[in-house]
Amino acid sequence: MTEFSSLTRVIRAGIETDPAQGAVVPPLYSSSTYAFKAFGERREFDYTRSGNPTRAILGEALAELEGGAGASVVATGTAAMTLALITLLEPGDLVAYPHDCYGGSWRLFEELRAKGHYRFEAVDFTDTEAARERLRELRPSLVWIETPSNPLLGVTDVRAIGETGHELGAVVVVDNTFLTPLGQRPFELGADVIVHSVTKCLNGHSDVVQGAIVAKTEELAERFDWWSNVLGVTASPADSHLVLRGLRTLHVRFERHQRNAVEVVDAIKDHPAIRTVYFPGLETHPGHELAMRQQLGFGSMFSIDLAGGEAAARRFVEGKRLFSLAESLGGTESLVAHPATMTHVAMPPEIQALAGITPGLLRFSVGIEPAEDLIADLRASLDAALG
Ligand SMILES: *Cc1c(COP(=O)(O)O)cnc(C)c1O
Numbered sequence: 001m002t003e004f005s006s007l008t009r010v011i012r013a014g015i016e017t018d019p020a021q022g023a024v025v026p027p028l029y030s031s032s033t034y035a036f037k038a039f040g041e042r043r044e045f046d047y048t049r050s051g052n053p054t055r056a057i058l059g060e061a062l063a064e065l066e067g068g069a070g071a072s073v074v075a076t077g078t079a080a081m082t083l084a085l086i087t088l089l090e091p092g093d094l095v096a097y098p099h100d101c102y103g104g105s106w107r108l109f110e111e112l113r114a115k116g117h118y119r120f121e122a123v124d125f126t127d128t129e130a131a132r133e134r135l136r137e138l139r140p141s142l143v144w145i146e147t148p149s150n151p152l153l154g155v156t157d158v159r160a161i162g163e164t165g166h167e168l169g170a171v172v173v174v175d176n177t178f179l180t181p182l183g184q185r186p187f188e189l190g191a192d193v194i195v196h197s198v199t200k201c202l203n204g205h206s207d208v209v210q211g212a213i214v215a216k217t218e219e220l221a222e223r224f225d226w227w228s229n230v231l232g233v234t235a236s237p238a239d240s241h242l243v244l245r246g247l248r249t250l251h252v253r254f255e256r257h258q259r260n261a262v263e264v265v266d267a268i269k270d271h272p273a274i275r276t277v278y279f280p281g282l283e284t285h286p287g288h289e290l291a292m293r294q295q296l297g298f299g300s301m302f303s304i305d306l307a308g309g310e311a312a313a314r315r316f317v318e319g320k321r322l323f324s325l326a327e328s329l330g331g332t333e334s335l336v337a338h339p340a341t342m343t344h345v346a347m348p349p350e351i352q353a354l355a356g357i358t359p360g361l362l363r364f365s366v367g368i369e370p371a372e373d374l375i376a377d378l379r380a381s382l383d384a385a386l387g
Contacts, residue, residue: 062212
């Protein structure tokens with residue numbers, strides 16, 4: 001028998017598996033609890049915190065997409081990060097994380113550090129040799145990688161950094177939110193664990209918050225499932241039902257997102273209002289060659305630093321019509337964010353400066369609208385930014 005492709009299996013996840021009515025699309029099982037067959041005879045599911053049929057189909061589809069042994073589907077991307085840390089670390093263990101990571105990751109690490117649970121050290125992973133040297137000094141138990149990074153799209157060499165982490169006995173975790181399994185294959189690059197903010201591209205319609213943690217091995221997958229129930233961070237069945245629907249179109253959405261991003265960046269990159277464009281698809285981007293080698297595409301995110309600073313950013317935002325001023329990313333609608341006052345506001349100004357977040361920086365999530373409309377709107381807003 002022919003083995004169907006992984007993509008086909010994801011598009012058809014749970015299709016025609018309903019034992020009761022033969023529903024083509026798997027029904028939403030919202031019940032919190034499940035009757036035992038008889039005294040002492042448990043069915044496959046007993047209580048939705050520990051397991052749920054709808055969430056289980058989604059978990060299998062996510063594991064299939066990443067090529068992992070299993071996936072735990074949890075309430076938010078942040079819950080997935082928390083689950084990873086609590087499951088993998090002992091008190092006092094050291095985590096090496098990227099100096100320019102997502103603001104919420106930084107806040108989580110910082111607050112757990114302040115409580116004395118674990119130790120955290122920020123490392124610039126985009127300079128591979130210096131980062132390997134630093135890791136050998138630090139000897140972390142866990143290496144946390146986020147690539148491309150948020151919001152400057154710095155690219156980390158997952159294979160090289162992961163190898164050094166493994167030499168030191170560390171577990172290697174990759175936050176693969178920005179590129180999705182269709183844009184980057186962390187397990188093939190040596191990662192042990194992948195975390196996702198499912199909220200973003202995987203759901204893709206900005207109507208759910210959810211997270212997932214995918215394990216390379218069966219043993220790790222079981223530990224994550226165990227701890228997600230212990231901590232009570234598992235995702236709701238209704239959200240899982242919506243995400244399953246979103247996931248079936250991920251490949252067509254993501255192709256359009258990526259194509260739009262390349263076209264939009266190409267059309268605006270020389271605009272006089274812009275000082276720097278951050279997009280791994282540009283030859284001038286410091287991570288371009290690595291991205292060409294390591295990624296399957298350039299993703300749907302780019303940032304620009306406006307020459308006129310915060311005043312220009314304000315004029316841009318007041319002039320735009322299509323890009324909604326909002327946090328988050330990966331939805332069908334295009335968004336713009338001002339990291340210094342939005343996504344990265346939790347970072348004090350000096351840490352923002354170290355991460356390269358300037359007052360004139362704007363971050364874009366390119367949606368799937370026709371590219372010519374996005375380009376027209378961006379050009380008009382950039383003209384407005386000039387003042
Ligand atoms: C949004 C995001 C998260 C956090 O996910 P939530 O679903 O908002 O909790 C983590 N990492 C990255 C890269 C993100 O963009």
